Amino acid sequence: MNKIYLIGNGYVCDFITDKYSCDYEFVGVCRSEKNNCKHNYSIDISICTDELDIVFKDKGDVVYLAAPQASGVEDHTLKNFLSSVDKSKINRLVYISTSGVYGDKKDQLVDEESKLAPMTDRAKRRVHAENQIIDSKIDYTILRVPGIYGPGRLPMKRVDSNLPLIRQDICKHTNLINAKDLAKIIIKCLMHEETTNIVMNVSDGTPIKTTEYYLHIYDVLKLNYPKFIDYEEANELYDDKRKSFINESRILDVSLMNSIFPGIIEFKDVREGIKDSLN
Numbered sequence: 001m002n003k004i005y006l007i008g009n010g011y012v013c014d015f016i017t018d019k020y021s022c023d024y025e026f027v028g029v030c031r032s033e034k035n036n037c038k039h040n041y042s043i044d045i046s047i048c049t050d051e052l053d054i055v056f057k058d059k060g061d062v063v064y065l066a067a068p069q070a071s072g073v074e075d076h077t078l079k080n081f082l083s084s085v086d087k088s089k090i091n092r093l094v095y096i097s098t099s100g101v102y103g104d105k106k107d108q109l110v111d112e113e114s115k116l117a118p119m120t121d122r123a124k125r126r127v128h129a130e131n132q133i134i135d136s137k138i139d140y141t142i143l144r145v146p147g148i149y150g151p152g153r154l155p156m157k158r159v160d161s162n163l164p165l166i167r168q169d170i171c172k173h174t175n176l177i178n179a180k181d182l183a184k185i186i187i188k189c190l191m192h193e194e195t196t197n198i199v200m201n202v203s204d205g206t207p208i209k210t211t212e213y214y215l216h217i218y219d220v221l222k223l224n225y226p227k228f229i230d231y232e233e234a235n236e237l238y239d240d241k242r243k244s245f246i247n248e249s250r251i252l253d254v255s256l257m258n259s260i261f262p263g264i265i266e267f268k269d270v271r272e273g274i275k276d277s278l279n
Contacts, residue, residue: 001025003058004190005090007045007081008066009034011153012096015183016063024187029055030066045084046077052084061190062093068125075129082136092139092196094189098126099146099175099201105250107173112144112199112256120244130199141189142199143182146252149270150179151277159217164227166234171211172249175203178267178276188261200256204268207251216271220278 002024006013009028017026017036028037029052031044043051045066068075102110103117118124133140165171185202189195211228218225235243257264267273 003060005062007064015179045081049084056089059089061091065096073124075125078129094141095133097144099144101127104248107249109253110250111253141195144201146175146203162226164229165211167228168211171209173207174210175252177203178273181265201252201254203252205254
């Protein structure tokens with residue numbers, strides 16, 4: 001049975017192991033205690049060295065979802081991982097990056113060849129990580145992923161607090177993907193030669209205005225809508241992380257994903273994904 005190392009064994013990995021545990025032997029690595037894999041290790045890869053020798057006993061594939069450290073413009077966590085592991089034991093590394101590496105494209109369509117212009121340090125760390133992966137000489141697949149939602153991953157705190165939303169007529173677009181669909185794409189990449197040493201945008205293929213996404217949640221829950229505001233008011237009200245999202249916009253071109261994996265997206269309609277997430 002093929003072995004897959006899940007580095008940063010968090011939210012998305014639960015969907016991977018739930019769907020594919022009969023097909024692969026999973027080895028999970030994260031700082032917290034988990035039991036979703038056949039072998040689970042509680043290791044902080046940002047500081048570990050020798051411990052990874054214990055984990056990587058056999059050759060296998062790596063799915064890397066570990067977040068960079070919280071500050072700076074370089075990903076030192078990934079750097080430490082790559083310097084600590086025996087690279088000859090990695091058949092393929094699937095790295096989960098972010099669509100934030102493109103920066104603000106003002107609602108324009110962006111494909112994998114579009115210029116990278118990260119605006120935040122968080123996105124700059126991801127660009128640094130992508131370059132490390134490419135320079136590592138390991139066979140890789142880099143997935144540029146937008147907002148991930150799913151069971152337990154809806155913005156319920158903002159909904160419950162009735163946080164004001166940007167007016168729909170001026171609201172910019174966002175891109176989303178359901179965690180279940182992302183889990184499928186990750187595993188399919190490991191099975192498909194055409195995804196070797198490429199960068200690929202992934203999303204549900206249905207760009208949506210951020211406010212509309214929230215209103216779909218309100219509709220499913222049968223809640224009254226919050227107040228609507230403009231961007232000036234939002235930049236005074238929202239926290240820094242939220243402001244960084246509303247002030248960037250782009251529409252991901254997922255033609256490459258669709259050509260390699262036609263029909264892979266189950267939740268093209270975010271309303272169905274929201275309903276599934278609340279069941």
